[in-house]
Amino acid sequence: MQNLVQKLLPRTTFKQAVAFRAYCTNKILDIGQPTASSHPQLLNEGEITPGITAEEYITRRKRLLELLPQNGLAIIAAAPVKMMTDVVPYTFRQDADYLYITGCLQPGGLAVMSHEFGLCMFMPETKPYDVLWQGKIAGVDAALEFFKADQAYPMTKLREILPDIIRRSSKLFHNSNTATSTYLDLEAFRKAAENNCVKDISLFTHELRLIKSTAEQKLMRDSASIACQALLQTMIHSKTYPHESMLSAKVEYECRMRGAQRMAFNPVVGGGCNGSVIHYSRNDQKVRDGDFVLMDVGCELHGYVSDLTRTWPPCGKFSATQEELYELILQTNKECIKLCKPGATILEIHNYSVETLRKGFKELGILQNWKSDFYHHLNPTSIGHYLGMDVHDCARVGYDRPLKPGVVITIEPGVYVPSSFEGSERFAGIGIRIEDEVLITESGHEVLTGSIPKEINQIESLLNNFCFGSTMHGLNFMKASTS
Structure with a gap:
């Protein structure tokens, strides 16, 4: 097969190869994403993306091929560009599976893998007009030399090459989330789908992504550290500026200033009864004096995300009712973290949390009967989820x-x-969540978000001793923003 593909289309002409070698000798290599030469502050030599070396990407591909059936074929497309208006795109975020295998942060590409030829990348081509408006992007040369693909061709050759590869394969696996008409419309692919020979590649990629390498663990620690520092600054900020929108803006600013590329999701900033809406996202209310604010935030650092939640009263003092309910959630959080170790399951930890909270709600008078089905209205969520390149990572892996x-x-x-x-009535409209990230280790666990306060005395001390004062500037700014 490899010889057939090479005969169909040589990878590069001699003239192209010489030109590319000359291009590579330039001090700065621009391929549309950071490289060690263009962004030495981000990447070391040998890294394809910050913190992840070419060797690690090649190892990932080998592991995927070990899971792929002998005559199987994997097709993974880059994420599509989504448009905000006819000419304005949303900020692009690469599909996690495509990024995990290729290291390419750009749209328009297609990765094909098999035992016969390893990784083949089909890359978009640009015209001078495109470069003028959008800048340079990675092409065939970058796929071979930078991303270390075994084969690479321009996307315009896909219809010449891919159908024959598909016909020679007995099983096809593709990323249905980013499936594109460039290959879905091929007759060979349609026939394979009609014969029930097409499955989702996430069956394999989620298995690979579940256990983080040493390099990935460092990126996740760094992502968690950024989010913790940002949320800490936002908590301090909240006493003077208790507005959901301002707190949302503050946490994003602090994350971005510390190196995060984006937020992992739209921050949840629920003041008062808004905190009882699990995925509240309007963030447009003022937090009333004495109310809680629940903030669920996370950022993305070089492809790896963080996710944590804290709940506190911006006024600086827990009421007796708030303290009672908060202590129950806090103790459940701490006890569940103790259960995190090799061999445990999320499902087992979840069941423990349900039993603990049912009994606690009964003692506080929130539940009439600790076995009541109303519990699921008070907490319909799981105790946790996998975390990694996506917020709800590795969804194909069960919680058991x-x-x-x-x-x-x-x-x-x-x-x-x-x-x-x-x-x-004293509990009506109260929402509380305390969320931490936990890395499973050989000896137990490591709490990646352990630097952010969650004890009541810590939070009150932070808000009352380290918050910004209510300066005249701050008060005037608040009045102007709400007038």
Whole structure:
């Protein structure tokens, strides 16, 4: 097969190869994404993306081929560009599977893998007009020399080459989330799909991505550290500026200033009863004096995300009711973290949390009966999820899977009492979640978000001793912003 493909289309002409070698001798190599020569502050020599070497990417490909059936074929497309308006795109984020295998951060490409030829990348071609408006992008040369593909061709040759490869394969695996008409419309692919020979590649990629390498663990520590520092600054900021929108802006600013490329998701900033809406995202209310604010935030650092939540009263003092309910969630958080170790499962930890919270809600008078089905209205979420390149990472891996060293999960007990709660009125409209990131280690676990306060005395001390003062400038700014 490899010889056939080479005969169909030589990888590069001699003239092209000489030109590329000359191009590579330039001091700065621009391929549309950071390289060690263009961004020495981000990448070391030998790295394809910050922190991840070419050798590690090649190892990932070998591991994927070990999972792929002998005559199987994997097709993984880059994420599409999504448009905000007819000419304005949303900020591009690469598909995690495509990034995990190739290291390419750019749209328009297609990765094909098989035992016969390894990794073949089909790359977009640009015209001078495109470069003028969008800048340079990675092409065939970059695929071979920088991303270390075994074969590479321009996307315009895909219809000449890929159909025959598909016909020679007995099983096809593709990323259905980023499937594109460039290969879906091929007759060979349609026939394979009609014969039930096409499955989702996430069956394999999620298995590979579940256990983080040493390099990935460092990136996740760094991502968590950035999010913790940003949220700490935002907590300090909250006493003077208790507005959901301002706190959302503050945490994003602090994350970006520390090197994060983007937020992992739109920050959840729920003041008062908004905190009882699990994925609240409007972030447009002022937090009333004495109310809690629940902030669920995370950032992305070179492809790896963080996810943590803290709940606190911006006024600087927990009420007696808030303290009672908060302590229950806090103790559940701490006890569940203790259960995180090799061999445990998220499902087992979840079941423990449910039992603990049911009993606690009964003692506080929130539940009439600790076995009541109303519990699921107070907390309909899982105790946690896998974390990595995506927020809810490795979705194909069940929560009954025994945890292994290198797996990162969240632990996030919570309670979401609706404003219309018919039980004890003092708890109505209170939302609390305390979420930490936990790395499973050989000896137990490491809490990646351990630097952010969650004890009541720590939070009150932070807000009352380290917050910004209510300066005249701050007060005037708040009045102007709300007038």
